Amino acid sequence: MTIQLRTPVPGPKSKELMGRRRRYVARGPFHATPVFLAKAKGAVIEDVDGNRFIDFASGIGVANVGHSPDAVVRAAAEQAARCLHAGFNVTPYEGYVELSRRLCEATPGAHAKKALLVNCGAEAVENAVKIARCHTKRQAVVCFDHGFHGRTYMAMTLTSKAKPYKLGFGPFCPEVYRAPFPYAYRWPSGGDGVRVSLECFERFKEIVEAQIGPANVAAVIIEPVLGEGGFVPAPKMFLASLQDYCRAQRIVLIADEIQTGFGRTGSLFACGQMDVEPDLMTLAKGLGGGMPLAAVVGRSEIMDAPIEGGVGGTYGGNPVACAAALAVLDLFEDGSLLARSRALGERLERRLAGWRKRFDSVGDVRGLGPMRALEFVTDRGNKNPDREAAGKLARYCYEHGVIVLTAGTYGNVVRILVPLCASPEELEEGLDVMEAGLKELEPRRTKEKKAGSRAPAKGERP
Ligand SMILES: Cc1ncc(COP(=O)(O)O)c(C=O)c1O
Structure with missing residues (x-):
């Protein structure tokens, strides 16, 4: 197991630093996750509270060769x-x-x-x-x-x-x-x-x-x-x-x-x-x-x-x-990292295709090689973007030890930018967390659908 959460996230040191950040750093720069970094190696990030995350963000697609090789x-x-x-x-x-x-x-x-x-x-x-x-x-x-x-x-x-x-x-x-x-x-x-x-x-x-x-x-x-x-x-x-x-x-x-x-x-x-x-x-x-x-x-x-x-x-x-x-x-130079990148891509493609079949909220899965993403919709018929679902999945992942980023014009995409050096075990562990997060999203959807059929919105004909 790579993921190790010693404290609820954000931990106390991260919270204290976030207070100082709010006081002294301009509002503009955004944080996908509110934990402060202590160190990072390969596909793993450790925060200042000793929590270990699998990194599916790579510092927004930077750490392709892994953190600090x-x-x-x-x-x-x-x-x-x-x-x-x-x-x-x-x-x-x-x-x-x-x-x-x-x-x-x-x-x-x-x-x-x-x-x-x-x-x-x-x-x-x-x-x-x-x-x-x-x-x-x-x-x-x-x-x-x-x-x-x-x-x-x-x-x-x-x-x-x-x-x-x-x-x-x-x-x-x-x-x-x-x-x-x-x-x-x-x-x-x-x-x-x-x-x-x-x-x-x-x-x-x-x-x-x-x-x-x-x-x-x-x-x-x-x-x-x-x-x-x-x-x-x-x-x-x-x-x-x-x-x-x-x-x-x-x-x-x-x-x-x-x-x-x-x-x-x-x-x-x-x-x-x-x-x-x-x-x-x-x-x-x-x-x-x-x-x-x-x-x-x-x-x-x-x-x-x-x-x-x-x-x-x-x-x-x-x-x-x-x-x-x-x-x-x-x-x-020797091509082995690119071979690994392609293998990661194939694994991601298969796993995401499975999610597309199983989870209604996933409208589309796509990408090239290991640059892969899921697009969330409120309804597969009308394809209305579900920004909330993407945000909830990203949050679930972070709270369970995986850092992922959202994307898309409508903010309804979750993207995977895993370092290419990630081991098969790290990849699967991270994907298992994402899958558990997707399962959590589905009951909400089912409940909302049921509630919708029992209680029509104000002004709407039953
Ligand atoms: C396709 C593309 N072009 C340009 C940029 C801007 O790069 P930077 O943030 O280093 O200025 C980005 C950053 O995400 C990008 O993805």
């Missing part, structure tokens, strides 16, 4: 002892160049590539848009419904969900247009991946051609699998049409692989298994193995558009973060 910690510590920071724009260092080389080689496409290193996902998105505009000398950017790209101004503008990400922060960036995402479960005319892809691509084309004009579009940015939007993979066919269209119109296709990258979907990058070779890719999260690091990687001629000094920053490609990222890439 020895090789990454060693590489970071050795670099920290040599130099914490120099500034690549003051005195360059080899780690930055070597990491760029490896990213150029590891990302899909045999074309000549270059990389730019920055600090976080949002900054990578900002820079990808800047580079695409500078290269094309065009302004418009097309993004998609349910997309999430970060919290800085351009990234926030590209993000679809208003609450909490955009509330009170307007005005937003100009020249951003939004097209529908091929979200099969919620596609109005229903249908399979082919029909959804065809109809969705037609809508995309209509928006570009009728509202913007292709010659004004600098970039199209898409997550190959929606992350915050609820783990919806874009059909291969849709991505292929998008790629062909962008190539024909000289539009820069940006794949945001910030959440899908570094083994999260069973391959190093989702685009690799979806047969897409984007012009630019944004990478972060799993890249630094926990160190703040992000990258834009793509076609050399596009990456070289900004003049010297046009992009960069004080901390971008920090040497300690680069050393950690090189160690992360080494961990993927």
Whole structure:
């Protein structure tokens, strides 16, 4: 048994720290769980009260190689002892160049590539848009419904969900247009991946051609699998049409692989298994193995558009973060971690499919590799989102020793982002807790249904 709860959660030390957090930390940053971290290793998190949790969140998809793997910690510590920071724009260092080389080689496409290193996902998105505009000398950017790209101004503008990400922060960036995402479960005319892809691509084309004009579009940015939007993979066919269209119109296709990258979907990058070779890719999260690091990687001629000094920053490609990222890439080198990722994905797919059959509240299960999620509905017929059920399951899990996150535009998705190093036993133990939580949700549903048939709502005919 990995899970060990010594106190009811949150424990006394966590509660005391939460009091101080409320006093001194701005309200804005959100906590999925109110326990304070003491340490984390592999797929296990220990809080300040000595409670041990199985982590199905990975620090929001960061700890793909597990929390604090020895090789990454060693590489970071050795670099920290040599130099914490120099500034690549003051005195360059080899780690930055070597990491760029490896990213150029590891990302899909045999074309000549270059990389730019920055600090976080949002900054990578900002820079990808800047580079695409500078290269094309065009302004418009097309993004998609349910997309999430970060919290800085351009990234926030590209993000679809208003609450909490955009509330009170307007005005937003100009020249951003939004097209529908091929979200099969919620596609109005229903249908399979082919029909959804065809109809969705037609809508995309209509928006570009009728509202913007292709010659004004600098970039199209898409997550190959929606992350915050609820783990919806874009059909291969849709991505292929998008790629062909962008190539024909000289539009820069940006794949945001910030959440899908570094083994999260069973391959190093989702685009690799979806047969897409984007012009630019944004990478972060799993890249630094926990160190703040992000990258834009793509076609050399596009990456070289900004003049010297046009992009960069004080901390971008920090040497300690680069050393950690090189160690992360080494961990993927022999393919065994990716094999494990695929095995996790297969196990999750089978178990979640079983839940879809057994539990009425689970409207849809989906994902790619071990990036898997459940979408809750109040009724499978009308598919009304059940945000409360998702919240209740996440809470049940946390109170029983498993940390999971919710997601989705309607907050009705529970997603699994288990570290890829999790043992089969840790995975099953965590899934057993989720299943027990799902069982707890069902009697509530049955009771509510019965109560509904006995006592009609006010003003409603019996
Ligand atoms: C797809 C995607 N893009 C961009 C971001 C923003 O990354 P960051 O939080 O590092 O700025 C995220 C973060 O969740 C993400 O999932």
